[in-house]
Amino acid sequence: MPNTFEILTGFLDRYEADVEGRELREPPDEIRVQLRALARGDLARTEQDDLMAILGQHPDWIARLADEVKALRGAPEAAPRPRV
Amino acid sequence: MLLPSGQSADAASPFPPRPQATSEALADLRQECHGTLANILRSRGASPTETEDVLADLWADCVPAGDDRPSLLEKFSGRCSVQTWLATVATRRWIDLRRTQARRPEVGRSADDASGGEVFDRLPAAVSAEADNALVELLRQSLRAAFLACPPEALVVLRLVHLHGLTQREIVRMLGWSESKVSRVLADAMQHIELNTLRQIKQRDSWLELTWQDFVDLCATHQLGFL
Numbered sequence: 001m002p003n004t005f006e007i008l009t010g011f012l013d014r015y016e017a018d019v020e021g022r023e024l025r026e027p028p029d030e031i032r033v034q035l036r037a038l039a040r041g042d043l044a045r046t047e048q049d050d051l052m053a054i055l056g057q058h059p060d061w062i063a064r065l066a067d068e069v070k071a072l073r074g075a076p077e078a079a080p081r082p083r084v
Numbered sequence: 085m086l087l088p089s090g091q092s093a094d095a096a097s098p099f100p101p102r103p104q105a106t107s108e109a110l111a112d113l114r115q116e117c118h119g120t121l122a123n124i125l126r127s128r129g130a131s132p133t134e135t136e137d138v139l140a141d142l143w144a145d146c147v148p149a150g151d152d153r154p155s156l157l158e159k160f161s162g163r164c165s166v167q168t169w170l171a172t173v174a175t176r177r178w179i180d181l182r183r184t185q186a187r188r189p190e191v192g193r194s195a196d197d198a199s200g201g202e203v204f205d206r207l208p209a210a211v212s213a214e215a216d217n218a219l220v221e222l223l224r225q226s227l228r229a230a231f232l233a234c235p236p237e238a239l240v241v242l243r244l245v246h247l248h249g250l251t252q253r254e255i256v257r258m259l260g261w262s263e264s265k266v267s268r269v270l271a272d273a274m275q276h277i278e279l280n281t282l283r284q285i286k287q288r289d290s291w292l293e294l295t296w297q298d299f300v301d302l303c304a305t306h307q308l309g310f311l
Contacts, residue, residue, distance in 0.1 A: 004300055005246035005274065008227060011303035015224045041257050048259065049237070056236030059243060066248030069258060 027061045035061070039068035106148070114143050117167045124171045129293035130178050138178045142170065164305055172305040176219040182291060183218055222288060223303055230280035238273035245270060 002010065027035065034051050037043045043051065055062050118139060125135040148155040160169050231239065241259075244250040252266045261269075278296045285294055294302075 002304075003246050005242055007300055007304045007307060008277070009243070009247060011307045012224065012227055012231065014307055015220055016228070038258060041260060045260075052237040052240050055240045059239075062240055062243045063248060065240075066244055066250055069244075069250055069254050 025058070025060075027058070027064060031061065032064070035065045036068050039065060039072060110143075110146055113146070113166070117170055118143075120167060121171055121174055125174055125178055127293065127295075128175060128178070128298065129291050134178060134181065138174050138181065142174050142177065168301065168305055172219075172302055175302065179219050179222065179289070179292065182289070219302070220306060222285065222292075223299065223306065226281050226284035226288065227277075227303070229284045230277045233280050234273055234276050238269050238276070241266070241269055242273050 031051075031054065034043060034047065038048065038051060055065070121139055121142075122135050125138060126132070130138065142156070145153075145156040148158075156173070157166075160166055241255055244255060245252065252263060252270075255261065255266045256263050259266075281299060282294065282296060285292060285299070
């Protein structure tokens with residue numbers, strides 16, 4: 001059973017693609033580096049904000065970030081950063 | 085449940101449907117669903133007259149009329165309940181009707197009125213392709229506007245958690261937030277999307293009374309690609 005957010009994004013993906021066409025593009029290398037750093041929790045706050053804005057425009061790249069985070073599963077955790 | 089074609093929803097018969105079985109199955113379906121469909125349309129803002137007119141046409145279109153006009157139910161894919169599907173079709177038709185009425189110029193209180201013509205007699209016989217998409221466009225534009233108004237960071241976190249299966253603990257580690265902040269951002273973002281979407285709908289069609297659950301159900305039904 002899909003969750004509510006999944007239903008909404010699934011609907012938008014389906015009909016936005018019908019209207020605008022779908023453009024899937026791989027992130028450039030510099031963005032990949034930033035995604036990896038963010039996944040490890042190593043990206044500075046200002047860079048985080050910039051990257052989030054970019055991801056907002058390229059939601060398909062969020063899957064890359066998720067993959068980077070999942071790749072770290074089972075790895076020893078780094079020392080926690082001060083929390084916001 | 086039997087479909088009016090005389091077949092069960094999940095098993096196709098090699099034999100042609102018997103007309104008697106078709107009409108009996110359709111009568112059963114109508115008896116089972118009509119009241120609920122009427123309640124759904126009324127709760128979404130349709131008047132009693134609109135409700136009865138839309139449902140009368142809906143049931144009429146469920147009756148096959150030869151090769152030229154197959155039963156509406158042949159479009160049902162079986163990927164959601166038939167009642168949910170019919171509710172979406174009825175809602176879409178009602179919105180089309182309302183918009184068609186809104187677009188019509190005031191036809192002059194002259195010839196037609198003088199002759200006592202009914203309003204529905206003056207409606208176009210067929211709904212245009214543009215009107216067919218009215219409900220999808222309403223849902224899409226309202227939802228898109230709500231997503232655009234949501235902070236990018238919150239949308240990214242929603243996608244990571246709800247679409248890609250990251251845990252909130254992984255978000256904590258990634259962004260350096262507290263667990264309570266992650267929970268709050270997720271909850272606030274969903275509420276933000278809900279309120280903004282419903283506000284957008286009201287701005288576009290003030291007569292339409294959709295609850296958030298209605299909206300999600302309509303999106304879910306359309307997502308299945310049944311139309």
